[in-house]
Amino acid sequence: MSLIRELFNKGIIKEENIAALEFEMKKKGKKEEEFLLEKRIIKEEELFSLKSEILNIPIKAVEVDEVPLETLALIPEETAKYYQMIPLIKKDNYLEVGMTNPEDLKAQEALKFLARQNNFNYRVFLITLTTFNNLLGQYRDLKKEVGQALEELQTELETSLIGSSSQTIDEFARLAEEAPITKIVAVILRQAVDGNASDIHIEPTHDELRIRFRLLGQLHSSILLPLKIHPAVIARIKILANLRIDESRIPQDGRFSTVIGSKQIDFRVSTLPTTLGEKVAIRVLDPLIGMKSFKDLGFSGRNLRALQDAIKKPYGLILSTGPTGSGKSTTLYAILHLLNNDDVNIVSLEDPAEYFIDGVNQSQVMPSIGYDFAQGLRHVLRQDPNIIMVGEIRDNETAFLVIHAALTGHIVLSSLHTNNAIGVIPRMIDMGIEPYLIPSTLNIILAQRLVMQLCNVCKKEIIPKKETKEIIMKELATLPVEAKTEINLKEGFKIWQPTGCKKCNNTGFSGRIGIFEVLIMTPQLADIILKKQALESKVLKEAERQGMITIRQDGILKVLSGLTTIEEIIRVTKE
Numbered sequence: 001m002s003l004i005r006e007l008f009n010k011g012i013i014k015e016e017n018i019a020a021l022e023f024e025m026k027k028k029g030k031k032e033e034e035f036l037l038e039k040r041i042i043k044e045e046e047l048f049s050l051k052s053e054i055l056n057i058p059i060k061a062v063e064v065d066e067v068p069l070e071t072l073a074l075i076p077e078e079t080a081k082y083y084q085m086i087p088l089i090k091k092d093n094y095l096e097v098g099m100t101n102p103e104d105l106k107a108q109e110a111l112k113f114l115a116r117q118n119n120f121n122y123r124v125f126l127i128t129l130t131t132f133n134n135l136l137g138q139y140r141d142l143k144k145e146v147g148q149a150l151e152e153l154q155t156e157l158e159t160s161l162i163g164s165s166s167q168t169i170d171e172f173a174r175l176a177e178e179a180p181i182t183k184i185v186a187v188i189l190r191q192a193v194d195g196n197a198s199d200i201h202i203e204p205t206h207d208e209l210r211i212r213f214r215l216l217g218q219l220h221s222s223i224l225l226p227l228k229i230h231p232a233v234i235a236r237i238k239i240l241a242n243l244r245i246d247e248s249r250i251p252q253d254g255r256f257s258t259v260i261g262s263k264q265i266d267f268r269v270s271t272l273p274t275t276l277g278e279k280v281a282i283r284v285l286d287p288l289i290g291m292k293s294f295k296d297l298g299f300s301g302r303n304l305r306a307l308q309d310a311i312k313k314p315y316g317l318i319l320s321t322g323p324t325g326s327g328k329s330t331t332l333y334a335i336l337h338l339l340n341n342d343d344v345n346i347v348s349l350e351d352p353a354e355y356f357i358d359g360v361n362q363s364q365v366m367p368s369i370g371y372d373f374a375q376g377l378r379h380v381l382r383q384d385p386n387i388i389m390v391g392e393i394r395d396n397e398t399a400f401l402v403i404h405a406a407l408t409g410h411i412v413l414s415s416l417h418t419n420n421a422i423g424v425i426p427r428m429i430d431m432g433i434e435p436y437l438i439p440s441t442l443n444i445i446l447a448q449r450l451v452m453q454l455c456n457v458c459k460k461e462i463i464p465k466k467e468t469k470e471i472i473m474k475e476l477a478t479l480p481v482e483a484k485t486e487i488n489l490k491e492g493f494k495i496w497q498p499t500g501c502k503k504c505n506n507t508g509f510s511g512r513i514g515i516f517e518v519l520i521m522t523p524q525l526a527d528i529i530l531k532k533q534a535l536e537s538k539v540l541k542e543a544e545r546q547g548m549i550t551i552r553q554d555g556i557l558k559v560l561s562g563l564t565t566i567e568e569i570i571r572v573t574k575e
């Protein structure tokens, strides 16, 4: 159908103008109707009534606000825009659809497809471009209403976080029918908590929504869900964590808390836009983790004695160091928990607050609004604290304030990002701390890594291979005398390897344990710091003198006592 030819037949366009008009239209890449209206060759009403006549499709004029929103939702906005077709009204089991181009075969196909998918019959009417554009604006109201519905749903959703203990895909399918997304999310959270996962990753791939759990430091792919529920799952989690549902282009952070089984569990949520859509990572924060004993954390022998001495001192800095994910904050929380008595005022500054501890005044710093560790620490010092925890020393100003807090009679717990204990003192001096302030404030340095702990039920004793034995003997050769006498190693010693059983989900491991090196302030170390010469090598010498066991040596000792494997120690201590 050519409207230009039809208009020629009607005597509205002259024959000699046809070629020029067709050429111009092609060049501009315009649709015929738009082009003719733009050139003001004919009025819109006249053009569309002509079209109605030619196609033998009745024309319909519809006022804005006449289309109910639930009817509008039958054709998605993007489809409506692309094919210029829009629902008008639902009448006698028929959906009346307005189209500006009913002759467009692709638009017809699209409509047929939607009708099949959403189970409706339809009748097509011709509508003018003006009508179409006016009606298109109504999708904005639809969006608003969906938003309101989600808000109303929120309260309901919050109370229905009770999943099933069953964990099959079939179970997901059954639950999805009852209260689809709520239940799916609840089951994911429950499965993570039951399986002792530390993190949940919810990420879209090209054809599926993948849920992965981090167990014992390693990611495992666990559930694949249909990609089409991705937006709803993300929306559900955002509602729980009080994040903006309509914002998917920038990362967001939040948290929520819920009871799973009999435990109150906190979840920390962070979203990230990716090319395939939003990815969500959820950290599972087990509140019981802060109640671990020093022994459970992996302190033993000299390390345990040194830590117990350090926390008895009335003031000074207790510093935990290691790379990200080495368990620094878990150690600090355990110490904090032990120091938490009615007669002390404990204030903590954290980013983010990972565990909630009763009786501790925990404050979350927010560097984005200028409330950083340094700023927070100034406020905290006015709160008459006895014990202060500062999540991390990230800059010179915080380092300075931490040292001064320790100097003025407070117990200060903090962490620093260094690879080992030896590196801490040069690092503090690099951060602008006067060397003479360090001996009187710094109490103890705890450097650490985390390794997977062997499952007690199924671990198996083996005779180490020759190469393994060599690695072990080499580390033991330099072990301080005190520690050497404590282990009392015999010829033909054994080590353990993982097997896998029901209790450890066939992983062979159960939880993680720290391996430590502990450097304490001594008069000798003070002397070295004050002299400032050849600092690192002299600190190393002093470490040997005071009987410091290195992280790797502590790891080897834990291999010999059956807590972990030699492979784990090699994995986490290779630089």
Ligand SMILES: [Zn+2]
Pocket: 455, 456, 457, 458, 459, 499, 500, 501, 502, 503, 504, 505, 506, 508, 509
């Ligand atoms: Zn086991």
